[in-house]
Structures are given as structure tokens and as C-alpha cells.
Amino acid sequence: MKSNWYKILAVVLLAYVIIWGFLGTIPRQPVLHETARNLYFHVPMWFSMFMMLSVSVWNSVQYLRTSDMLHDTKSSEYANTGILFGIVGIATGSIWARYTWGAWWTNDVKLNGAAIGLLIYFAYIVLRGSFNDEQQRARISSIYNIFAVALLIPLLIVLPRIGDSLHPGSGGNPGFKPMDTQHTMRIVFYPAVIGWMCLGFWITNLRLRLKNLEQIHQENS
Amino acid sequence: MLKEIKALIDKEIRLELRQKYALNGMILYIVSTVYICYLSFRMKSNQIDVITWNTLFWIILLFTATNAIAKSFMQERFGRQLYYYTLASPVGIILSKIIYNTLLMLVLALVGFGVYSLVMGNPVGDMGLYLLSIVLGAIGFSSALTMVAGIASKAENSATLMAILSFPIIIPMLLMLLKISKNALDGLDRGSSLDEIMTLLAIDAIVLVLSVILFPYLWRS
Numbered sequence: 001m002k003s004n005w006y007k008i009l010a011v012v013l014l015a016y017v018i019i020w021g022f023l024g025t026i027p028r029q030p031v032l033h034e035t036a037r038n039l040y041f042h043v044p045m046w047f048s049m050f051m052m053l054s055v056s057v058w059n060s061v062q063y064l065r066t067s068d069m070l071h072d073t074k075s076s077e078y079a080n081t082g083i084l085f086g087i088v089g090i091a092t093g094s095i096w097a098r099y100t101w102g103a104w105w106t107n108d109v110k111l112n113g114a115a116i117g118l119l120i121y122f123a124y125i126v127l128r129g130s131f132n133d134e135q136q137r138a139r140i141s142s143i144y145n146i147f148a149v150a151l152l153i154p155l156l157i158v159l160p161r162i163g164d165s166l167h168p169g170s171g172g173n174p175g176f177k178p179m180d181t182q183h184t185m186r187i188v189f190y191p192a193v194i195g196w197m198c199l200g201f202w203i204t205n206l207r208l209r210l211k212n213l214e215q216i217h218q219e220n221s
Numbered sequence: 222m223l224k225e226i227k228a229l230i231d232k233e234i235r236l237e238l239r240q241k242y243a244l245n246g247m248i249l250y251i252v253s254t255v256y257i258c259y260l261s262f263r264m265k266s267n268q269i270d271v272i273t274w275n276t277l278f279w280i281i282l283l284f285t286a287t288n289a290i291a292k293s294f295m296q297e298r299f300g301r302q303l304y305y306y307t308l309a310s311p312v313g314i315i316l317s318k319i320i321y322n323t324l325l326m327l328v329l330a331l332v333g334f335g336v337y338s339l340v341m342g343n344p345v346g347d348m349g350l351y352l353l354s355i356v357l358g359a360i361g362f363s364s365a366l367t368m369v370a371g372i373a374s375k376a377e378n379s380a381t382l383m384a385i386l387s388f389p390i391i392i393p394m395l396l397m398l399l400k401i402s403k404n405a406l407d408g409l410d411r412g413s414s415l416d417e418i419m420t421l422l423a424i425d426a427i428v429l430v431l432s433v434i435l436f437p438y439l440w441r442s
Contacts, residue, residue, distance in 0.1 A: 064438050119389040126385060130376040140375050143435045147368060148390050150431050154424045155393040 006198040013195030017188055025184050031100055038096045040188050044196040045089030046114075052082035052200050053121075057149050060142035072138035073211055074204075075145060076128060081204045083121050085196075090114055109159045110167040116155060120148045225309055229317035237325075243292070247325075251285045251333040259340045271344050275402055278337055279395060282358065285329055290322050290366040291383045294374035306440065315367065315436040319429070322363035330355050346408025354401040357418065361394045361425050368432045371439050397421045 021040040029036060059075035062068070093111070094104050105111065127144055131137035237244050258277055262269060269277075305314060334355060338345075345351045369387040373379040397417050404414040 064435075116389050116392055119385075123382075123385045123389060127372070127376065127382060130378060130382060136375060139438060139441075140372055143439050144372050144386065147372075147431055147435060148386075150427055151365070151390040151393065151424070154420070154427065158393045158396055158420060158424075 007202050010195055010198035010202055013191045014199060017192040017195055020188050021192070024188055027184070035096055035099050036185070038092060039185060040192040042089060042092040042096060043189070044193045045085045045092065047193050048196045048200045049082045049085040049089060051197050052078045052085060052204070053149070056082060057145055060145040063138060063142045064146075067135075067139075069134070069138060072142065073208065075142060077204050077207045077211065079121055079124060079145070080207065081200050083118065083125075084203070085200060086114065086118050086121070090118070108167055113156055113159050117152055120152060124148065222310075222313060225313040226317045226320070229309060229313060230321050233317065233321040234324075244325075247285070247289045247329055248332055250288060251281065251329055252336050254281050254285065255333060255337045255340065262341075269341065271406055272403070274341060274344060275406055276399065277341075278334070279358070279399055279402070281337070282330055282333060282355075283362070283391065283395065285333065286326055286362040286366055287383055287387055289325060289329060290363060290370050291373065291380065292370075293318055293322055293367060294370050295379065311437040311440040312433055314440065315371075315432050319364050319367045319432065322367050323360050326359035326363045327356065330359050345406055347405045347411070350405035350411055350414060351402055353418075354398055354405055357401070357421055357425075358394075358398045361398070361421060361428070362391065364425060364428045364432065365391055365394065368428070368436065368439075371436065375439070394421065394424055397424070 017040055021037055026034075026036050056075045056078035059071045059078065063071035063075060090111075093114075097106060098104050124141060124144060128137055128141045131140065258281065366387055369390070370383060373382040373386055376382050397420055401414050401417045401421070404417075
């Protein structure tokens, strides 16, 4: 029970977010209207993705230090969950863009950054798939994970210099805070971030347990 | 340490000169790519857009670089790598490979630039700055790609892997280089490119430091 608190937290918070996210009042804005509710689903996806990927990189570093296979399994599973959040984030963002900007995809700083980030992690999965030897796969994919992330950070700094952004919260566009004078969005948004992150840890936890059981099954058969 | 690096670079150059077909092959590769672009655009000189001229040149360089550097770890047989392992330190090996690849890229890029401006016309306004961007590009490409080549060489089907692993992480460099060379094309004041040059040097420094830290782990496998 003690170690399951975050699962309960995820269920409670997300139930609250889904119900109150659709029923709660939000400030009226031109163009945005009801699409502003996407804030509760789209933005926490990226926060959770960054959380998952940071844990993944941290595990990669730990693997190189200790050569413990557990860290490698964790690193790959956290990366998988991060990719899942990234895909959902792009999907929710794309639907939102269709109704506010009028196009599924635009040439925007944040969109390009997200796409390149996902490309890096798809490459990571392909790289993992091309090894048969476990030790070697673990070591080399850890190295790539660290190397790629270190180059992703300058990209996120470089990109905004190349072009302006339409995206809320950057390029001079306001985020949600100045509009949210009644704090009606804030009380849903912050729980949403925590809830989705807990869900991310939960998914990864399930995947890790499944991996562990599969391994035990293989060893016994 | 310096002596070791010098000896290793010396060895690389000797190897290259002894098997001239590899170097000639790379030069022929870039020349024929330029010629294919020339024929595909079917243009009289100077009828192509300046931006297209610049982008096309950098894309040709990028593909040449991936091809030229991909072989830096595949050329040598496993047994000989084991022999180097006993002789030299991994830091010496990665630094010597990076320096050698930089020299190789400089030769290829300058030959490519010569042929390219011969057949496609040369609209460059500030030649000094453009050459500087080529030099910076050679350093950046070779340092990032050498590490990726090391990673890819450990896996099967490494030619595909080389491309998918390197393209996403090379993007920040490529964007900065395009910006600098665009400024050089327009003959802008050199002070306006200083910001990009500093960013590029910072990225190069990150890549170098990471290569030195991570390569020993890669080498051990």
C-alpha cells in the first residue's frame, strides 16, 4: 500500500481533471473558445514526456557507472513511456491546431522541436533492436541516449532563433496565466500535470513488472 | 598524450594514402553528386535561387560527411582494433579519429565547394566568412559523426543506422551553419554572424567533451 500511493493519486487526480476539465468554467477568449481546455491534456503530456525521458537518461548514466542490467531495462521502458506521451502530445496538439490555426501541422518552432525529439527516440528504439547481445545493447544504447539528449538541449535553444512561433506561451504569445484571472484553469492544470506524471510512472512500473515476469518465465522454461 | 594522438593521426593518413581508392572514391562521390544536382536542376548558371543554392550545398556536404565518416570504424578489422586497444588509450583514439576526419572533411568540402561553384555559379558575397562556415562545418560534422560512427559500427546494418542516428542530432549544427552561410552569401556585416558562430562553437565543445567522456565505454565493448 505504501508504495502504491502514486497510483491512487493518479486515479483521483485524473478523474478530477477529466470531469472538471470538461465541466469547469474557463475564461472566454476569442479564437480559442472551448479549445483552451486542451491545456489540461496537451501541456501535461510534454511535462510528463520530459520527466520520463530525464529518468531514462539518468538510468543510462547509472548503467554506464554500474553495469547493472536493471538500469538498462528501466532506461528503455522509461524512454518507451516518454515516446508514448510524446505521440499523444503531438496528436492532441495537432487536433487543437486544426481548430485554432486551421492546419494540422505548421512550420513552428515548438512543433519542429517535438518532431526532432521523437525522431531521436525512434532512432534509439531501432538501435536497440539491432543488437543480439544484451550487454552490448545495454552499453551502446545508453551511450546513444546520453549523446542524443545532450545535443537535443542546444537544439531547443537554437530553434527559437531561427523562426518566430505562433504557439501559446512563446514568441510573444501569452500562455494561459494572464487570461486566467479567476484561477479557474489553474486549479485544474496543476493537478493535471501531477496526475499524468503519476500515470506515466504507473505505466512504466507495469511494463517493468511484465518484463521481469517474462524473464523469470524464460529462465524456468 | 599529444605524442600518441600525433602517431595515431599519422597512421590514419598513411592508411588513407596507401589505399588511395577510398579517398578517390569519396572525392568522386561528392563531384558526381554535385553534377547530378546540376543536371537535375538543368539550369544555366545563376538562375537558381540563392537560398536553394546554399541549402543544396549543405545537404550534399551532409550526405558526403555521413558516407565518408561512416567508414572510419568499419575499415579496420576486429583483430586490429583489439591490437589498438592494447596499445593506445581510448581518449587518444577518439581525438585522433576526430582530427583526422576533420582534415578529411576539409579536403572533401573544399573540393566539393570548388566544383559546386564551378558548375552552379558562385553568388557568395563574403568569401572569407563562407569559407569559415565550411571549416566550422567540417569540424562540427566530423566530431558529431565520428562518435555516431563508433556507435553504429557495433550494430548490424550499420549504414542505415548511421543515417537515422546522426540526422536528428546533427540538425542544430546544420541550422546554425545554414544561417552563417546565408549571412556570408548576402555579404552581411560579419558582426551579425558572431552570435551563430559562438553557438556553433559551444555545440562543438559539447560534442567533443561528450565524445571524450563516452568513448571509453564504447571502446570497451
